[in-house]
Amino acid sequence: MATQTSSASDAFYKQLGRMYGTYTGGFIGFVVFLALLEYLGVPNRILGYLFVFFTLAVYAIIGIATRTAQVSEYYVAGRRVPAFYNGMATGADWMSAASFVAMAGSLFLQGYDGLAWVLGWTGGFVLVSILVGPYLRKFGAYTVPDFLSFRYGGNFARFLGVIVLVCCSFTYVTAQVYGTGIIASRFLGMNFELAVFAGLIGILACAMLGGMRAVTWTQIAQYIVLIVAYLVPIIILSTQHYGIPIPELTYGRAIADITAREQELIKSGLAVLCTAADCGPTTLKPHIQPFMNYTPLNFFGIIFCMMVGTASLPHILMRYFTTPSVKQARDSVAWSLLFIFLLYFSAPAYAAFSKLEVYTNIIGRDLSALRPWLFTWGELGLIKICGADAVSLDAAIAACKKIANHPGVLRFQDFSINTDVIVLSTPEIAGLPYVISGLVAAGGLAAALSTADGLLLAIANALSHDVYYKMIQPLEDKKRTIVISAIVAVVVAGLFWFTAVPSPLYGIQWRWLLLGGLAVLAAVVYPFWGKANDVAKRLILARVLLLLVAVAAASLASTRPSDILAMVGWAFSLAMAGNFPALTLGIWWKRATTTGAICGIIAGWGICLFYLVTSRYFPQAGVTYFGMSSLLNPETGQALVDISKIMADPKWLADVPASATNPMANRVGWFDLNNINCGLLGMPLGFLVMIVVSLMTKAPSKEMMAFIDEIRKPRGRTVLEEKTS
Amino acid sequence: MPTEQEREEAHWRKTTNLMLTHLGIWFFFGYIVHMFVNVLNKVTIPILGFPLGFYMAAQGALIVFVVQLFLFAKQQNKIDREFGFAEDEE
Numbered sequence: 169m170a171t172q173t174s175s176a177s178d179a180f181y182k183q184l185g186r187m188y189g190t191y192t193g194g195f196i197g198f199v200v201f202l203a204l205l206e207y208l209g210v211p212n213r214i215l216g217y218l219f220v221f222f223t224l225a226v227y228a229i230i231g232i233a234t235r236t237a238q239v240s241e242y243y244v245a246g247r248r249v250p251a252f253y254n255g256m257a258t259g260a261d262w263m264s265a266a267s268f269v270a271m272a273g274s275l276f277l278q279g280y281d282g283l284a285w286v287l288g289w290t291g292g293f294v295l296v297s298i299l300v301g302p303y304l305r306k307f308g309a310y311t312v313p314d315f316l317s318f319r320y321g322g323n324f325a326r327f328l329g330v331i332v333l334v335c336c337s338f339t340y341v342t343a344q345v346y347g348t349g350i351i352a353s354r355f356l357g358m359n360f361e362l363a364v365f366a367g368l369i370g371i372l373a374c375a376m377l378g379g380m381r382a383v384t385w386t387q388i389a390q391y392i393v394l395i396v397a398y399l400v401p402i403i404i405l406s407t408q409h410y411g412i413p414i415p416e417l418t419y420g421r422a423i424a425d426i427t428a429r430e431q432e433l434i435k436s437g438l439a440v441l442c443t444a445a446d447c448g449p450t451t452l453k454p455h456i457q458p459f460m461n462y463t464p465l466n467f468f469g470i471i472f473c474m475m476v477g478t479a480s481l482p483h484i485l486m487r488y489f490t491t492p493s494v495k496q497a498r499d500s501v502a503w504s505l506l507f508i509f510l511l512y513f514s515a516p517a518y519a520a521f522s523k524l525e526v527y528t529n530i531i532g533r534d535l536s537a538l539r540p541w542l543f544t545w546g547e548l549g550l551i552k553i554c555g556a557d558a559v560s561l562d563a564a565i566a567a568c569k570k571i572a573n574h575p576g577v578l579r580f581q582d583f584s585i586n587t588d589v590i591v592l593s594t595p596e597i598a599g600l601p602y603v604i605s606g607l608v609a610a611g612g613l614a615a616a617l618s619t620a621d622g623l624l625l626a627i628a629n630a631l632s633h634d635v636y637y638k639m640i641q642p643l644e645d646k647k648r649t650i651v652i653s654a655i656v657a658v659v660v661a662g663l664f665w666f667t668a669v670p671s672p673l674y675g676i677q678w679r680w681l682l683l684g685g686l687a688v689l690a691a692v693v694y695p696f697w698g699k700a701n702d703v704a705k706r707l708i709l710a711r712v713l714l715l716l717v718a719v720a721a722a723s724l725a726s727t728r729p730s731d732i733l734a735m736v737g738w739a740f741s742l743a744m745a746g747n748f749p750a751l752t753l754g755i756w757w758k759r760a761t762t763t764g765a766i767c768g769i770i771a772g773w774g775i776c777l778f779y780l781v782t783s784r785y786f787p788q789a790g791v792t793y794f795g796m797s798s799l800l801n802p803e804t805g806q807a808l809v810d811i812s813k814i815m816a817d818p819k820w821l822a823d824v825p826a827s828a829t830n831p832m833a834n835r836v837g838w839f840d841l842n843n844i845n846c847g848l849l850g851m852p853l854g855f856l857v858m859i860v861v862s863l864m865t866k867a868p869s870k871e872m873m874a875f876i877d878e879i880r881k882p883r884g885r886t887v888l889e890e891k892t893s
Numbered sequence: 894m895p896t897e898q899e900r901e902e903a904h905w906r907k908t909t910n911l912m913l914t915h916l917g918i919w920f921f922f923g924y925i926v927h928m929f930v931n932v933l934n935k936v937t938i939p940i941l942g943f944p945l946g947f948y949m950a951a952q953g954a955l956i957v958f959v960v961q962l963f964l965f966a967k968q969q970n971k972i973d974r975e976f977g978f979a980e981d982e983e
Contacts, residue, residue: 280930283950287923290955294919297962298912302969416952420942456947458930468924475923493980495970502962509959516951756909877901880908881978 184253191226192392198222203603212602216356219606220613223393227386227617228373234385235377239703242379242710243310243629244489249384251496255503257384258487260391260618262289262508264340265347266736268394268615271512273587275519279455281462282519284470286512290505291471292478297501300479301488303755305497306879308886309489311626312482312747313634318888319754319872320765323639328769330630332746333482335777336739337623338721340483343736344620345371345718345725348613354548354592355609361726367617368722375621375718376711379629380490383621390614395510397611398591402517405598415517422520426455429527438532439580447803450581455523462842463802469845476851477740480747483626494882522590525597531578535565538578541596550586553578624721628714636709682723689715737844738780745850746773749858757862758876764862772854779837779846785825787832791815796836808835904976911972915965922954 202215240246249257267289275282309315313329348367353360374386406415409422430452433439442451442460453460459467478484487504491497529539538553538561545551546558554574556567568574568582591612595604640651660683689712696708749768753760782790790796791811798807809831814820826833837843878887895903926933926949933946943951973979 280947280950283947287927287950287954291919291923291958294915294923294958294962294965297965298915298919417941420938420948423944423947424937424942456934456944458927458934458946464928468927471923471927495966495973495980498966498969499963502959502966505959505962509955513952513955880905881901882973882980883978 181248181250184250188253188388188392191389192396195393195396199603199607202606203601206601206603212606213357215602216606216609219610220352220356223610223614224370224373227370227389227614230386230389231374231382232377234382236379236381237704237707239706241381242707243633244486245379245381245384247490248492249490251491251499252503253388254384254487254491254496254500256391256507257387258484258500258504259507259511260387260394260614261487261622262484262504262619263394263511263615264619264736265344265351265612265616267511267515268398268612269347269351269588269591272515272518272522273590275516276523276585276590277587278461279453280458281460281467283516284462284467285474286515288471288474289478290509290512292475293501293505293508295475295479296484296488297498299752300755301485301501302494302497302882303879304485304751305488305491306494306882306886308888310633311629312485312751313630314638314888315754316750316765317634317638318875319760320750320762321872322762325750325762325765325769326634326638328766328773329747329750330634332743332769332773333630334627336481336743336746337483337627338717339735340739341620341623341627341717342721342724342729344616344623345721346728347616348620349725350588351609351612351616355606360728364722364726367613367620368718370613370617371620371624372715372718374617375625376714379707379710380486380625383625384490387618387621390618391507394611394614394618395507397607397614398511399514400607401594401598401600401604402514402521404600404604405521405594406517408598409521415521416513419517419520422517422524423456426520426523426527429524430454433527433532433580436532438577442803444804447801452580455520460803463800463840465840466802466842466845469841469848473741473744473845473847476744476748477847480743480751481740482630482743482747483622486626486629487622518591518594522594522597526583526585531580531583533578535568535576535578536561538564541593544596545586545589545593550589552584554582620721624714624718627717628710631713631717632706632710636713637706682719685719738846741776741780741844741847741850742773744847745776745854748851749854753855753858753862755876755879757859758873759862759867760858761862761865761868763865764858764860767861768854768858771857772850774850775853776846776850779849780843783837783843784834787826787830787836788815788821788824790836791832796838798832799835799837799842800840811836900976900978904972904978907972907975908969911965911968915961918957918961922949922957926954 202218205218206212206215236242238246271282271285274285304312304315307315307318309318311329312333313326316329317323317326319325345364345367348370349360349364352358352363352366356363358366375383378385402415403413406418407413410418412418430439434441434452439452440446440450442448442453447453447460462470488497488500491500530542538558542551542553542558543560546553546560546564549557551558553564554567554571556563558564568576568578571582574582592605592608595602595608640648643651693708693712697705700708746769749772750760750765753768754765782794783796787796792815798809798811800806801808811832814831820830820832823830834843838849841848875887878884927946930946930950933949934944936945937943938945938948941948970979
C-alpha cells in the first residue's frame, strides 16, 4: 500500500512541469477565446462572468482532486513540494488583494514614499531564509506554535503563540474576503454581500478537502493567473508609448516626463507645491521627492516593520514546512522572492504610467475635453472632480461652476482618485479591449483567494492542531468536557452578540440562519464523527473549524468594516512584536529560557497592542494619561491636530471608543511614531525583556541544548516526528 | 579527526558569520542606501532616465535581495556539506 501510493505520487511530481505548462497554455487559450467572443459581439457582462466562473471552477477542481485523508498531507502537504513550486505557491500566498490592487495606487499618491511598502514587502524574505525558515523546517512542526511549545516547554508558550497567530491572521483574512467582494461587485455588477459569499465558496472549495496539499496546488495555479493578469496590461501600455515591451525599463522616461509636467503645472498656477510653509492635502508633492508623506523615521519604520513582520507571519512561515528538505526550504525562499519581485518591481510602472496620463490628459485640460474612461469610475464614486463624483461630463462641469473663480480648466486640486482605480483602469486608459479588464479582475480575485486560503489554513490549523489536539484532547475526560462546553458557550454567545447588528443582506433573521446552519452542520458531521478513528476525527475537526472561521470572516467582511481593512498593516507589527524575538532567539541563542520567552512575548506584544488600541480607539486617554501628543506633518513639522482644542470639545471628549471620524484617531502617539509602526516599540522591548529574564532564570536543560544543536544541522530526521498514517 | 562537538561548533561559527555578512548586505540595501536618496537623485541613469535614488528603492535593492537569497542558499549549503551536515540528496 505504502509503496503503491509513493510510486503513484512520484509520477505526479515528475509531471508537475508538464501539468502547469499545459495549464498556462490553456489559460492563455481561454483568454484568446474570450477575445474572439468579444470580437463577435458578446456583451462585456457575459465575458466578465465567464472569466470569473471559469477560473473559480478550475481552482475548485484542483482543490477537490487533491483532497486527502492523511494528517501530514493535510497539515504540510506531505513535505514533498519542490522548492520551485513552493516558491510560486508562497508568491500567491503572500501577494494579497492589497498588493495586486492597492499598492500601485499608494505609489501613485505617495510617489517615492510609497516605495517603503515595496521594499518592506520584499526584503523580509532575506530574514526568513537567514534567520528562521530553514530551522523551523528542520524542527518539523505543523504550526508555528508547535515550535514555541517545544522550545519553551509547554502549552503556555503554545497558547500565546496561538493568540498572536489568530490576532494577526483573522483581520488579514477578513480583508481578503472583503477584497473578493469588491472585485466581483465592481466587475460583474454583483451585489457586494452576495459576492463575498461567492468568494467564500471559492475559498472553501480549495482548502477544505485537501488542506495544505490542495492549497499548495491551487496557489500555484492562482499565481500563474495573477502574474499574467498584472503584467499584460502594462506590457501593452509600454509598447504603445515607448515601443519596448519592458515597462520596468521604460517607466524611467515616464518619471522624467512627470517631473517636467509637475513643474509646468506649478508654473502655470494649476497646482500648488507642497512647501515647508503649507503642505495640505490638496498640494502637489513631486513624485520623486522623498519624505513628504512620511517622516524619515516613519518611512524607515514601515520598511523595518514590514520586513520583520514577513519573517514572523505564520501563514508565510508554514509554507516552508512543506519542502522535502532544509536545503530546498532555503532554495524555496529565493524562488518565492523572485516570483514576488516580478509583481513588485512592476507596480511603480503602473503608478508612473497612470500619473503621466492624469497629468497630461486630465489636469490642465479644458473641462469639456475630459476623457470618457473617467466617468465609468466616477459612477462608482471612485473619481471625484471638483468635490463631486464624476458621473458624467455635465456633472463635472456643473460641480466646477460652483467653485468661485474656477478657470474652466481642470486644476490639480480639483481631481481626486481612489487608489484602487490605478490598476483596474489601466486597460481602459490604454484603450484595450474589455477582455483585458476581465483578465485583471480574474488576477485580483486570484490574489485575494490565494492569500485567504493560506490565512484560513493557518488559523484553522492552529485551532485544530494546537488548541484541540495538543491542549484539549490530552486532558482527562471530565476536564475536557468542561473546557469544550465553555468554548461552545462562548462561541454561541459571541455569535448572538455579533449578529445583533442586522446583516445588510438578511436583516436580523440571519442570526437564526447562522444558528440553523450550525445545527445542520452538526447533524451532517455527527454520524461521521461516531464512526471515525482518531486520524479521521482530527481531520473532520480541522475541516469543521476551517469552515467556521471562513464563515466568520465572510460575515464580518459583508458588514464592510472599514477599520478591519486599516488593521491589515497592523498584522505585521503585531506578528513582529509577538513572534520575532521568541523565534530567532529560540534558534540562535541557547540560553533563552521558557520564562524569558513568555515574559518577552507578553511585554513586546502587549506594548504594541496597547499602542495601537490607545492611539486608534482611546486617544483621549492616551493624551491625558500616557503622554501622547499629535503626530507631525512630515513637511511642515506642524502638529496634525490641535489637541488642546479638540480635548476642550465635549463632542470629541465623549467619543469613546473613538469613531473613525475623530480627528485624533490614529493621529496621536509617542515620538511621532505612526501606530502602524508599533512593532518598533514592541520588538526591541520583547528582545530586552526576553534576554534579561532569561539571564536571571536557570539555563535550559542539557536535552534542550542538544535539541537546538539538532535543528541547526540540516542532516538527520526532523526533531518533532509526528506519527502519521 | 575533530570530535562531533568541535565540528558542530565550527559549523555554527561559519554559519553565524555568513548570517552576519548577509544581514549586513540586507541592512545596507534596505536602509543605508535610501538614507542618501537626495544625493543619489542628482544622478540620472543614462538612457533609462531614472533618478538613481528612486531607482534604488524601486528596483535596485529588490534585485540585490533576490540575487542575495540565491547566493545565500548556495553558500549555506556549501558550509553544511563541508562539515558533513548536509542532507542526502535523493
